[in-house]
Amino acid sequence: ERKKYNLNMDMCEVHRVELFKKYPFQYWESEVYAPEQLNFNQLSFDGYKLRWRNQKLYICEYLPDGQTKDDKIVKNNPMGFAMMHNQNLLIDPTFKKKCFEVIQMIALVLYAKRPSYLKQSNSKLLTILLFPIGFVFFLRRKRQYKRLT
Template sequence: MPFFTIFTSTYNRAYILPQLYHSLCMQTCKDFEWLIIDDGSKDNTYSLVEEWINKCKKFSIRYYAKENAGKPRAINDGVKKAKGKYFFMVDSDDRLKPDAIEKMRRWCQEIDEEEQIIGVGAVRGYPDDEYIKGVAPHVNQAGWVDATNLERQKYNLDADMCEAYKIEVFKRFPMAEWKGEKFAPEQIALNEIALAGYKVRWHSEIIYICEYLNDGLTKGSKKLEKNNPMGYAMMYNHMLKYPNLSLKRKLYIAAQHIALSIYGHNPGYIWKSNQLKYTVLMLPIGVGLAIRRKRQLKEV
């Protein structure tokens, strides 16, 4: 069994996927498999990966092609197929520093027996080695902090991070899916993990290099919301479960849940609210927001 399953979901990324492959070849620790779920690519991804499978002797590469159904379903498929002890997601347009796996393996071994810690996190940085947020996380003298996904802002961890999760625990928290849509924010599952009491040990070192491309999910957030309103309605409804929210924040979230449910042609989902009293209170405002959102997203 490999220590890590490095998981990559890809869609028409043959032009940039080689940089991730070469970064994996350069790893100082090879105790991993690379699991690729091809989410309906129309480019030459298959032939590219087939070539790597045939020539790579340093680590195992497994490739599965499927019809385009979105990243959350690809992640859920990957978790089911993973052979590693820890599940480490690396996006198709990113790459790892040469000692990333070596460090993550050491850090994971340190928390392996701690039941309330589900995994290890580290920092994603820009190619010039700058922190995405512009400042380093708040950590202890050993260079880490234990915190749930809901506590990230308190420790300057609210920029993009990378994590490796204990697969046997992580598989109990699948990514959210809505039939007929292809995306729902990963935070739904990750914050459900937090609500269950699990923490991540976050390290302050940059081990993962990323660039935000024009065809990436991050830069297409408004389009994602337009095409996947119920995925976002699920996100807002889930946020109503978070502790320590102000009344103003709860009311705002309830209104967004209502608006997106209506925009997504699923008004019945409004009544599945995790805080029904706030939902009822904000119903008139939520209806008004749905009308405004229809007008706004028409331009996207």
């Protein structure tokens, strides 16, 4: 629904506690974070509906050293984000968006040194075809992440 209603922004999500118990957050060993989107998407795949309201629930400020400041969170948790890009292949039907998701997944999987995860791709043909581009993006990310401390 976010795409359908152009809700591409940070929003407050409120969920029932029993759903978080039923759908615990997914982590890879050696990683401490995975995007919440993985759980929210799984809820929708299983038929749960989200309702959007144009109502302020809270007002906040981003911390200057918070998790959205730079790419450190992706650098330190590449497999969680690779899983998110793989899952996104099931959501967005446009070819351009699918190519973006595959390239990002390949780059992150290679950065994490877990290429065997590519066998779980939700678009195996695109993964094979776009592997060379994904490899170039991996090299670019590797160079970018060296600058992050």
